[in-house]
Amino acid sequence: MNTKVDNIAPAVKNQFERMIGSGCSFADARFYDEDSSQHIVLYDGNLESNNRGFERGIGVRVLKQGAWGFAATANLTAISACFDRALANAQAAAKLLGFPKDMGPAQPTKGQYRPPVEKDPFEIPLSEKLKFLKDIDTSLRDKTVAQRIVTANFQRRRIYYWNSEGTEIDRWVLNTFGSMMVMSPDKDGRNQRRSVELYSDGTGTRGYEWLTNPDWFAGHAERIKSELSEILAAESLPPGKRDVILLPGQGFLQVHETIGHALELDRILGYELSFAGGSHVRPEMIGTLRYGSEKLNCRAGVVENSAGTFGYDDEGSQQRDFMLIDKGVLVNVLSCRADLAEANAKAGKTVVKESGTAARASAFYRSPIDRMTNINIDPGQDGTLEDIIKDTKDGVVLDVPVSWSIGSNREHFHFGCEIAWEVKDGRRTKVYKNPTYQGHTLEFWGSLDKVGNRSTWRLHQVPNCGKGEPNQIMELGHGIPVMRFRNVQTGEKE
Incomplete structure (x- = not known):
């Protein structure tokens, strides 16, 4: 079977009909066409890790006799078998059910979601990301700083959702995270630290441009160095x-x-x-x-x-x-x-x-x-x-x-x-x-x-x-x- 979403959707809907015909009151499916991640860590200016991840697959649920059954697979040619496992799991769970689940009145909807993004971090070359993080690391160097850690973390997901009520949702979700930390032992030998993580005032966008905005991240390097010095001298x-x-x-x-x-x-x-x-x-x-x-x-x-x-x-x-x-x-x-x-x-x-x-x-x-x-x-x-x-x-x-x-x-x-x-x-x-x-x-x-x-x-x-x-x-x-x-x-x- 062709594993593009245009082929996945009708296959899933056929399974909904089969599950409802088998006595289920509800069924749904989440197809992750893409689940990408990247996590970069610099430790004292050296690249500690650059982990890239990618996953693709489908997870399905059925509700029968008030009990959930769930199953998932990365084999997109085996969707029918995946629903069969979910049905078997629901039948087994029903024997131990404490309180029957009920989805309530049907709420069919159709929609899509896209976050505000100017620069997709997965389209930014690794060399550019590393230069940005290394520049931050350089700004964190000081005679009072024993260790430095700078990180960036990115996620991108394309998720399609369908259920037996007729709901169809198409979501593209992107997240950007960043952190920096300076550490040193104090006079008692106890490690002290000062850090900042990427934040905002609730406005703006969610892509790579957020990470590189000095107001919300890189511009705080001098402050946390100075405050670490104060901590080291404090009681x-x-x-x-x-x-x-x-x-x-x-x-x-x-x-x-x-x-x-x-x-x-x-x-x-x-x-x-x-x-x-x-x-x-x-x-x-x-x-x-x-x-x-x-x-x-x-x-x-x-x-x-x-x-x-x-x-x-x-x-x-x-x-x-x-x-x-x-x-x-x-x-x-x-x-x-x-x-x-x-x-x-x-x-x-x-x-x-x-x-x-x-x-x-x-x-x-x-x-x-x-x-x-x-x-x-x-x-x-x-x-x-x-x-x-x-x-x-x-x-x-x-x-x-x-x-x-x-x-x-x-x-x-x-x-x-x-x-x-x-x-x-x-x-x-x-x-x-x-x-x-x-x-x-x-x-x-x-x-x-x-x-x-x-x-x-x-x-x-x-x-x-x-x-x-x-x-x-x-x-x-x-x-x-x-x-x-x-x-x-x-x-x-x-």
């Missing part, structure tokens, strides 16, 4: 309760771990317990739980130059922008169509009305699960970073995670950061190394009392979020303003 942050001001470079992971993962509906329903834990949220809490102060407004957003924007999810639902937490109250969660009925049944009321367009799979050979998209905090009305610092009597400004430990149900956390700036009586006074902070999720978000304006809001990407069994690595984004939290436990006792 460790002493323990105590004080106000904490999170820059977006730290705030994104705070949101990721204590809001994003906690609001994935499959976790709430107990399906991640054996691997990465569950959630402190229960289905009946959706719509009423006080998650934080009235300053907290969190949404699943659509930001065009973010890896968390993909047009349509892997069930064919069009991505949308909606509130998750509105003025501190949990109003919605990250979900897919198949989990809505179970959530409402277990809540004893209707708590979710439509898909959160969060069904995502990392490859053709993985089945979609509930994943984060762009989990953003809305900008506030409390001014700039300097305005918030001026209003702070005793606190620290924290940036960039080094370590993190999260409770099994996302109910508490402990973070270590690269750097802290002490704030006394409205001004920064000195730098501390080895800063940490910890707290209980709801109490911490309840202490949020200042949220910076749009000028403080930054989009940070996550290229390596892990979830699922077997594991799936997913890409997403977080748009975060500067935030202040009151009376937080910081620092460690000697």
